[in-house]
Amino acid sequence: MNRGPLIFLGIFFALAFSWAGIVLTNQIQYGSLTPFYDEAEGQLFPQKPSGLAARGRLVYQDLGCLYCHSQQVRRPGFGGDTERGWGDRQSVARDYIYEPRVFLGTMRTGPDLRNIGARQASADWHYLHLFDPQLTSPGSVMAPFPFLFDYRRVVGERSAHALPLPADYAREHGLDRPGFELVPTPRAVALVAYLLSLKDTFQFPEARPYVPPQKTGGAR
Amino acid sequence: MASDSSLAASLSPNTPPDVATRAELSAIDASTRWPVIVFLVSSLIWLLVGTALALVASVKMHTPGFLGGYEWLTFGRARTAHLNSVVYGWSVNAAFAVAFWLMARLSRTRLRHPGLLLIAGGFWNLGVTIGIVGILAGDSTSIEWLEIPPYATPLLFVAYALVGIWAIITFRFRRAEHVYVSQWYLLAALFWFPWLYSIAQIMLVFAPARGTVQALVNWWFAHNVLGLWFTPIGLAAAYYFIPKVLGKPIHSYYLSVLGFWSLAIFYNWAGVHHLIGGPVPAWAISAGIAASLMMVIPVVVTAINHHLTTAGSFGALRYSPTLRFVVFGAVNYTMVSLVGSAMAIRAVNEITHFTHFTVAHAHQGMYAFFTMVMFGSIYYILPRVLLKEWPSAALIRLHFWAAAIGITVYWVDLSIGGWIQGVEMNNAGIPFLDVVRHTLPYLWVRSLSGVLLTVGHVAFAANVAWMLAAPRPAGATAPTLFRTPPALPVAAK
Numbered sequence: 037m038n039r040g041p042l043i044f045l046g047i048f049f050a051l052a053f054s055w056a057g058i059v060l061t062n063q064i065q066y067g068s069l070t071p072f073y074d075e076a077e078g079q080l081f082p083q084k085p086s087g088l089a090a091r092g093r094l095v096y097q098d099l100g101c102l103y104c105h106s107q108q109v110r111r112p113g114f115g116g117d118t119e120r121g122w123g124d125r126q127s128v129a130r131d132y133i134y135e136p137r138v139f140l141g142t143m144r145t146g147p148d149l150r151n152i153g154a155r156q157a158s159a160d161w162h163y164l165h166l167f168d169p170q171l172t173s174p175g176s177v178m179a180p181f182p183f184l185f186d187y188r189r190v191v192g193e194r195s196a197h198a199l200p201l202p203a204d205y206a207r208e209h210g211l212d213r214p215g216f217e218l219v220p221t222p223r224a225v226a227l228v229a230y231l232l233s234l235k236d237t238f239q240f241p242e243a244r245p246y247v248p249p250q251k252t253g254g255a256r
Numbered sequence: 257m258a259s260d261s262s263l264a265a266s267l268s269p270n271t272p273p274d275v276a277t278r279a280e281l282s283a284i285d286a287s288t289r290w291p292v293i294v295f296l297v298s299s300l301i302w303l304l305v306g307t308a309l310a311l312v313a314s315v316k317m318h319t320p321g322f323l324g325g326y327e328w329l330t331f332g333r334a335r336t337a338h339l340n341s342v343v344y345g346w347s348v349n350a351a352f353a354v355a356f357w358l359m360a361r362l363s364r365t366r367l368r369h370p371g372l373l374l375i376a377g378g379f380w381n382l383g384v385t386i387g388i389v390g391i392l393a394g395d396s397t398s399i400e401w402l403e404i405p406p407y408a409t410p411l412l413f414v415a416y417a418l419v420g421i422w423a424i425i426t427f428r429f430r431r432a433e434h435v436y437v438s439q440w441y442l443l444a445a446l447f448w449f450p451w452l453y454s455i456a457q458i459m460l461v462f463a464p465a466r467g468t469v470q471a472l473v474n475w476w477f478a479h480n481v482l483g484l485w486f487t488p489i490g491l492a493a494a495y496y497f498i499p500k501v502l503g504k505p506i507h508s509y510y511l512s513v514l515g516f517w518s519l520a521i522f523y524n525w526a527g528v529h530h531l532i533g534g535p536v537p538a539w540a541i542s543a544g545i546a547a548s549l550m551m552v553i554p555v556v557v558t559a560i561n562h563h564l565t566t567a568g569s570f571g572a573l574r575y576s577p578t579l580r581f582v583v584f585g586a587v588n589y590t591m592v593s594l595v596g597s598a599m600a601i602r603a604v605n606e607i608t609h610f611t612h613f614t615v616a617h618a619h620q621g622m623y624a625f626f627t628m629v630m631f632g633s634i635y636y637i638l639p640r641v642l643l644k645e646w647p648s649a650a651l652i653r654l655h656f657w658a659a660a661i662g663i664t665v666y667w668v669d670l671s672i673g674g675w676i677q678g679v680e681m682n683n684a685g686i687p688f689l690d691v692v693r694h695t696l697p698y699l700w701v702r703s704l705s706g707v708l709l710t711v712g713h714v715a716f717a718a719n720v721a722w723m724l725a726a727p728r729p730a731g732a733t734a735p736t737l738f739r740t741p742p743a744l745p746v747a748a749k
Contacts (some may be wrong), residue, residue, distance in 0.1 A: 047520060058527070059455060069467055098394035098396060100301065100336050100398060102332075102398055103336065108534050109536075115533060131535065156643075176692065179331040182324065183330075218534055
């Protein structure tokens, strides 16, 4: 192997092969996947996210949430995803077509979040959990995000979003000054709106588990 | 530099070692001096930055309140800044330096226009700096291995183009008749990386593909950065330094051909194994698993070639720092690749996917293999371009043992912890927080191993700084070895 051009041709075609196979073929196969029209419901799924949730997705991106949380449910029988209640069905490619950036994730230091909006629908729970995960999940190793909250003087009425801190926690952490409240910043509001929007609570024909046809007898 | 002539000897056993060869190699080394120094010093600075960020991220994993109030150091950002500074800062800078030093030597030609490479070094490090600051400030793309924000990537691309074009020019001017196996790997790596990087940038950042096609592009890129960029550079260095230091030819030329082409064909399909069980076409996953298992061929072939070259000369590991680091890396390459193939099997992947097992695997690949080979290469190259010897054998010894023990504890510990985590996570009867709690001891041990790695890096940095600052000796000097080999009498200073 002393000929430069020959070596070059070889290395060119080696990568061209996988580039055509993995990147181009998949792009052609399902790079323009469309939503599914559910006749029973009379609407298209998946649905486009709200503007607030779209902004929250950017907060999720900038804080690096995907390094500990996946967003994909594996099929029943492969891993414990459905048994853990992370989703009623497996995730399929069509679920992701409106996501400008797909956060499938490769790590589950924390639980999967594909359906967190269905599993934990309380915004207050999410605010407390983001402010200090120990409040809702003692023993968790999740990072706290105190910088997504403002501790401020109540002006006029209390904020509807003010965090319902337990009294002894507030006392211990010096967050119990009278006339003050702990409120989420706009970024926290957007992030929680995004988390609540994460739910694939609709069916696609391709997401139903595959049932192998019965071989014995002719009964259907 | 008693072993310089063995380059010629390892290519063609009939070449007599002569003074002219040595003088020629010395002139070639001298032509690479400034680019090598610039890239290696930058890589070392990034290694220290990356190590500090790694410690912060590691401690946060078991003690989440640590520095919890600082947004720019929150886990998701510190971890990401760590990855990008050790990958694009340390590893790529070191790979560049080793690649063009090797390319010049093996092509037996002076490095032309080294000034061009200094400009490339400036662009590259400016790009990485802006990228890391951007990640810490919250501009990460959150695409694994491509987190550097889009406003910094064009700088990286310009730098890369300069290095790549330069390498092809050096190869074109080659005077050696024989193209050595290391050169195949270097040429391939230098050609593959920009292709991977530009496609990934276009299809993920500038004009994103729809849905989970992104995930396929992401892992086609991210796995190939390891397989088609760092692995070939690491193997090129191992293929050069093992025979070089031992002064004997590589075990088998034909095995090196087989190893090279089978790696080229199979590795670039393997990345899809990161998506097993995920919402992408099943055929793509199956192809990825098949390719991952086929990787056993190049790995075993390369292992035979490296280890049978070393076999019979294990005694040399007692003396040569370069050989000890590189052989440690080569042994880990064999292990990590076989584990990697096993991890692609569905039944194994069901457990190891989404766990610390993968983190252990990544560190065994990028550190126990690639980084250790780079350390060994630097111990060989730097004295030759600076015309000075390493000031302290004790610091090299400290570096080796801290790094070798540190990374071995790291990957063994996290592999066990990750396996337990995976088994427990698949058992829905165990509450999730219990699974988390059971990983804590392993995460603590990981932090301790990180402290050990830090000690090694500081020893290495101190030795390099000392060497740069020391005056150049007037006459010939003996190489700094762990201990003086009995068969090789060393000239008195």
